[in-house]
Amino acid sequence: MTGTFTNAPAEGFTPGGPARPDSRPAVSASGVSKIYGAGDAAVHALRGVTVGFARGAFTAIMGPSGSGKSTLMHCLAGLDVVSKGSVVLGDIEITGLDDRRLTLLRRERVGFVFQAFNLLPTLTAEQNILLAVELAGGKVDRSWFDHVIEVLGLRDRLKHRPSELSGGQQQRVACARALVSRPEVIFADEPTGNLDSRSGAEVLGFLRASVREMGQTIIMVTHDPVAASYADRVVFLRDGEVVSELAGPTPDRVLDELKRLGA
Numbered sequence: 001m002t003g004t005f006t007n008a009p010a011e012g013f014t015p016g017g018p019a020r021p022d023s024r025p026a027v028s029a030s031g032v033s034k035i036y037g038a039g040d041a042a043v044h045a046l047r048g049v050t051v052g053f054a055r056g057a058f059t060a061i062m063g064p065s066g067s068g069k070s071t072l073m074h075c076l077a078g079l080d081v082v083s084k085g086s087v088v089l090g091d092i093e094i095t096g097l098d099d100r101r102l103t104l105l106r107r108e109r110v111g112f113v114f115q116a117f118n119l120l121p122t123l124t125a126e127q128n129i130l131l132a133v134e135l136a137g138g139k140v141d142r143s144w145f146d147h148v149i150e151v152l153g154l155r156d157r158l159k160h161r162p163s164e165l166s167g168g169q170q171q172r173v174a175c176a177r178a179l180v181s182r183p184e185v186i187f188a189d190e191p192t193g194n195l196d197s198r199s200g201a202e203v204l205g206f207l208r209a210s211v212r213e214m215g216q217t218i219i220m221v222t223h224d225p226v227a228a229s230y231a232d233r234v235v236f237l238r239d240g241e242v243v244s245e246l247a248g249p250t251p252d253r254v255l256d257e258l259k260r261l262g263a
């Protein structure tokens with residue numbers, strides 16, 4: 001077993017602390033606008049968003065329903081194209097890449113954890129974790145795999161199928177799958193939305209540990225102030241714009257800010 005971390009958010013964690021965030025952002029958006037539809041039916045989902053996400057840091061994105069959180073995440077991850085502005089992921093300007101290159105970029109540089117765990121039911125936990133790397137034609141680094149499994153506490157669950165695992169364990173498998181290819185960034189959209197609070201805390205603790213102990217960069221959309229408090233920083237959106245942010249968030253401070261924004 002691991003025993004080197006707890007499921008609680010890191011006390012006193014600050015950027016520049018153990019995870020040593022790099023000064024270059026892992027992902028950044030400059031003047032990003034996203035318009036769905038045209039004419040009278042046009043929806044301005046993002047209106048000139050400029051924001052950077054530090055390497056080796058855990059950032060939460062929050063805001064009222066419809067404020068553009070998922071749209072921003074999709075544009076940052078190359079799942080959707082921007083209408084205006086630019087997105088840089090690692091050292092690559094992704095704006096203007098064609099579908100094929102975007103698919104490759106996602107496979108090679110990005111990990112995803114969604115609300116629904118998206119595990120394949122007929123494969124074991126281990127096969128699910130390794131599938132993405134194998135599909136991308138990559139070689140699995142066994143010592144890294146072992147480390148991820150250790151940190152996520154999955155050693156004795158590897159031969160189980162998803163139906164034989166709890167919700168929290170399934171989401172930990174999904175996290176391992178995202179971590180094992182050492183992506184530039186992991187994007188998580190409501191990763192604890194389908195979990196009870198204990199399993200949710202467990203998964204958030206493991207995400208936190210992967211930032212602290214592996215230097216992973218994580219961007220997570222959440223509605224939950226407690227989930228957001230595991231992050232190093234919270235970015236708030238309203239009506240498609242970044243309106244404020246909090247460093248070293250606590251659930252109370254996040255809640256106050258959400259109230260102020262009318263969420």
Ligand SMILES: Nc1ncnc2c1ncn2[C@@H]1O[C@H](COP(=O)(O)OP(=O)(O)OP(=O)(O)O)[C@@H](O)[C@H]1O
Nearest residue numbers: 036037043044045064065066067068069070071072
């Ligand atoms: N494919 C689409 N076509 C048209 N409009 C869209 C599309 N996707 C999102 N929108 C609109 O863009 C705006 C932002 O949506 P988005 O899904 O980013 O919000 P959100 O902050 O993630 O909300 P929630 O908290 O409810 O998930 C909303 O007004 C939404 O209706």
Ligand SMILES: [Mg+2]
Nearest residue numbers: 069070071221
């Ligand atoms: Mg959303």
